[in-house]
Structures are given as structure tokens and as C-alpha cells.
Amino acid sequence: MLALAGKTALVTGAGRGIGRGIAERLAADGALVAVHYARNDAAARETVGAIRESGGRCFALRAELGVPGDVEELYGALDAGLAEQGAGRGLDIIVNNAAVSSSARIGSVEADTFDRIMAVNAKSPLLVIQEGLNRLRDGGRIVNVSSAVSRRALPETLVYAMSKAAVDTLTLTLAKELGARGITVNAVAPGFVATDMNARRRSTPQGEKALAALSVFNRIGRPADVADVVAFLVSDDARWITGQYVDVSGGSML
Ligand code: NAP
Numbered sequence: 001m002l003a004l005a006g007k008t009a010l011v012t013g014a015g016r017g018i019g020r021g022i023a024e025r026l027a028a029d030g031a032l033v034a035v036h037y038a039r040n041d042a043a044a045r046e047t048v049g050a051i052r053e054s055g056g057r058c059f060a061l062r063a064e065l066g067v068p069g070d071v072e073e074l075y076g077a078l079d080a081g082l083a084e085q086g087a088g089r090g091l092d093i094i095v096n097n098a099a100v101s102s103s104a105r106i107g108s109v110e111a112d113t114f115d116r117i118m119a120v121n122a123k124s125p126l127l128v129i130q131e132g133l134n135r136l137r138d139g140g141r142i143v144n145v146s147s148a149v150s151r152r153a154l155p156e157t158l159v160y161a162m163s164k165a166a167v168d169t170l171t172l173t174l175a176k177e178l179g180a181r182g183i184t185v186n187a188v189a190p191g192f193v194a195t196d197m198n199a200r201r202r203s204t205p206q207g208e209k210a211l212a213a214l215s216v217f218n219r220i221g222r223p224a225d226v227a228d229v230v231a232f233l234v235s236d237d238a239r240w241i242t243g244q245y246v247d248v249s250g251g252s253m254l
Pocket of ligand 1: 012100145197
């Protein structure tokens, strides 16, 4: 029997990149996966097509996060998608993966950018969980995608790193509160992973080499490197792990 058979998972930002990798892996493990995205319909369609082709169950739902009414839109679309699949409103797994990056050192940080990054990366995971708790079954799993930069000093990612530090504290604090319901809350912290988020930095052979050299394995991460760890954390095997920050950076900047 597959590890996640009979489970329902919501993965935010699953149309592309790491989120797509997580959605594919959870579906391969037997979960019905809600593939959330914001704007890129084509990418989400492709992800849904790939999962279904491999025999997985999933559906796409669209909602821009970090704007007023976002959570209502997300859960409205989730409920509609679940009903179409003949599934109930209940959830077993929430993966907060959607985020935006920014690069600016202290001298050039703008207040509007700060507000936007915090709204998408820190506030929306909180609100997604808040509403999700009305649907998450006891014994459920929450995984928040943080970043290695919340525990390394990279001055050019100041605001992004601050937003991920908020995610780390959300994880730790909620793990305590939700333990009574048997719900685990953990964070995974990738280093550089080859996705659209850092395509510009990888666009030259020198850039690619420099990013690869940050890992002791001398390569850039792949979405599956992160997805495989998320799959473990949401499985029954990880029932005794909660409130943890799991570094999934290939030993970056050790
Ligand atoms: P990505 O390739 O840029 O994909 C981002 C995903 O999030 C897309 O599905 C996008 O939807 C969605 N998204 C972005 N802004 C959104 C918004 N305002 N509302 C709703 N959805 C939104 O990103 P990634 O590199 O896979 O990153 C995934 C996670 O890993 C993020 O939390 C990121 O901070 C973290 N991370 C990434 C790296 C890395 O090197 N890539 C390293 C450390 C941590 P659309 O497709 O519709 O645009």
C-alpha cells in the first residue's frame, strides 16, 4: 500500500519548481494533491498533466496569495476542486511552499518591497494554516518551506531571509500548540535549487559554477532533493518529529 493512500494534500505554489516536485512526489505516494498556483496557468496545467500521466490524482486551483481575500479564494477553490473529485473537505497535509524572492541590501530595501515579501512569504502561510486548521484532520501534517538563508548571513537577501525566519518561528510555535491534536509542524530549508526563482543567477556558466560550489556536493539542488524530504516528513514514519528546521541544502556553506 502506498504511504499516503487515502490522504489529501494541499501544496501551495505547486505549478512550478520545488512545489511541483513536492506535488509530484506526494501524488506518487498515493495522496490526492491540490496543485495551487497564482498566475501561470500553463505551468499548472503541465504539472497536473504530468501527475495524471503517472497515475496520480490531483487538480489545480488558482489563488493569488498576499492580497486581501486570498485565503477565502484559495479555500473556495479547494472546496470546489475536492467536491469535483468526489472527496470531502478534509485535509491531511498542508505544504506552504509558495513564496517570492527579493534581493536588496539594507541600503536599497524599499518599504513596499518589504510589505509585499512579508505578505506572501510570512503572512500567507500563517493565514493558510489558520483556515486550514478547520479542515486538517487530527494527526495531520504541516510542512513550511523555509530557506537556508534564514540561518546564514547573505546580506543581499535581507528581506527574503527575514520572511523565512518568520516561517521558522511560525513552525516552532505552532508545533507546540498543535501537538495536542497529533499534528506535526516542520520546516524544510533548501539551499539553491534549480528553479525559475534563481534562473538569472544560473544564466552564465560562472554563475552556475558559483552556486554549485556552495554545496559540499558541488551541484545545485533539484526539486526532488527537497520533495523526498517533505515526503518523509508527511509520512507516518515522521510521526515523532515536530517543530524542526530540516536543512535540505546539500551541506551549503557549512
Ligand atoms: P518558483 O519556481 O519561483 O515557483 C514559485 C511558485 O509559487 C509558483 O507556483 C508560483 O505560482 C507560486 N507563487 C509565487 N508567488 C505567489 C503568490 N503571490 N501567490 C500564490 N502563489 C504564488 O519558486 P521555487 O524556487 O520553486 O521556490 C519554492 C519555495 O522554495 C519557496 O518557498 C522558496 O522561497 C523556497 N526556496 C527556494 C530556493 C531555490 O533556490 N529555488 C531556495 C531556498 C528556498 P505561478 O506559477 O502561478 O507563478
